[in-house]
Amino acid sequence: MSESALDQAAVTAALDEFLDPETGRGVMRMGQISGLTVRDDQISLSLGLTTHSAPLWRQTIDQLKEFLRTRFPAAREINVERSTFERPPEKLGEIGLTAKSVIAVGSGKGGVGKSTIAASLALGLHRAGCRVGLMDADVYGPSIPHLLGVSQRPEIVEGRIQPIKAAGLNIMSMGLLVPPGEAVVWRGPMLHGAIQQFLRDTEWGPLDYLIIDMPPGTGDIALTLSQLLPLTGALVVCTPQDVALLDAIKAIAMFRKVNIPVLGLVENMSYFVCSSCNERHEIFGHGGARQRAAELDVPFLGEVPINVSIRQRGDAGEMDANFDDEVSASVLREISVRLAQQLADQNREQPPLPKLNVL
Ligand SMILES: Nc1ncnc2c1ncn2[C@@H]1O[C@H](COP(=O)(O)OP(=O)(O)O)[C@@H](O)[C@H]1O
Ligand SMILES: [Mg+2]
Numbered sequence: 001m002s003e004s005a006l007d008q009a010a011v012t013a014a015l016d017e018f019l020d021p022e023t024g025r026g027v028m029r030m031g032q033i034s035g036l037t038v039r040d041d042q043i044s045l046s047l048g049l050t051t052h053s054a055p056l057w058r059q060t061i062d063q064l065k066e067f068l069r070t071r072f073p074a075a076r077e078i079n080v081e082r083s084t085f086e087r088p089p090e091k092l093g094e095i096g097l098t099a100k101s102v103i104a105v106g107s108g109k110g111g112v113g114k115s116t117i118a119a120s121l122a123l124g125l126h127r128a129g130c131r132v133g134l135m136d137a138d139v140y141g142p143s144i145p146h147l148l149g150v151s152q153r154p155e156i157v158e159g160r161i162q163p164i165k166a167a168g169l170n171i172m173s174m175g176l177l178v179p180p181g182e183a184v185v186w187r188g189p190m191l192h193g194a195i196q197q198f199l200r201d202t203e204w205g206p207l208d209y210l211i212i213d214m215p216p217g218t219g220d221i222a223l224t225l226s227q228l229l230p231l232t233g234a235l236v237v238c239t240p241q242d243v244a245l246l247d248a249i250k251a252i253a254m255f256r257k258v259n260i261p262v263l264g265l266v267e268n269m270s271y272f273v274c275s276s277c278n279e280r281h282e283i284f285g286h287g288g289a290r291q292r293a294a295e296l297d298v299p300f301l302g303e304v305p306i307n308v309s310i311r312q313r314g315d316a317g318e319m320d321a322n323f324d325d326e327v328s329a330s331v332l333r334e335i336s337v338r339l340a341q342q343l344a345d346q347n348r349e350q351p352p353l354p355k356l357n358v359l
Pocket of ligand 1: 107112304305
């Protein structure tokens, strides 16, 4: 990187080398810079960032300041403000879902906290400022309505299913359609149909992220999803026990088989912090998931401790309250930030092409 003289043309040229986290393209040519003034030893500008990049707003502004400082050492004062920037999502696949990123959250087996992590990811993104939908694709064992304390039946308006709004999220789940405790018996094709309807006929609205809580195990639903729309990627949840890790490896292989890129591995119930001695107890050992992730060339997106409040709030349908309590909020928020970071890194490495519509 070379040092440049401090003038408007040089700053304008340099700004185009700074890449937008969402598109992976230069912020100048994407029209995201406004109010640029270069005067004496001062640079001021406003960088427009979309709500899709919300978890990265602060760090992106800091990175741009640092970039300008390195490029233009003569600039004693650098002011970068963030402004709102709109870039509507395109319709995805033949089902026409309007979302920028579709993320599946999966695991090899049940009970590892997949739904908890999926809901936390959705809530974390929403709290940061993103527009988020949460779709429960666990048709046999839906738990999203329970975790978020919703039970209203979705309304149908002009043939479109209206998702239930809770904690700022648009939510759709089989649990909202079938009375609790009632067994659902589905054949494969019906399952496919239900998932297709959830995606195609739900009024999701324009979304930055659609988070999909996947059923555990087999690849049926993953295959169905991959045939319906281009998924951005999958997040795999595991626990530190070896057996669960082997299950996680199967889940990673399953996503890869249906061409869904694996964006990261999250280790849940990773350790326990004792409330009386404040010590960290690593009940199932430490570092296994991180090491496996490295071996499998999957980004490791973090560890979530066993936390009694996370369990209690989940059971009480108050998952959202985890974000009002800094102890749980900091670890859960971290997942959404790291995921957004992972997407941004990928986009900068290989800018995504406009989505193809197969209409
Ligand atoms: N980090 C955690 N700390 C404490 N309890 C947790 C944690 N993650 C999940 N749980 C609890 O474990 C149980 C299973 O979680 P759930 O998200 O439903 O798993 P899955 O979707 O993988 O079957 C729930 O009671 C949930 O509240
Ligand atoms: Mg679940």
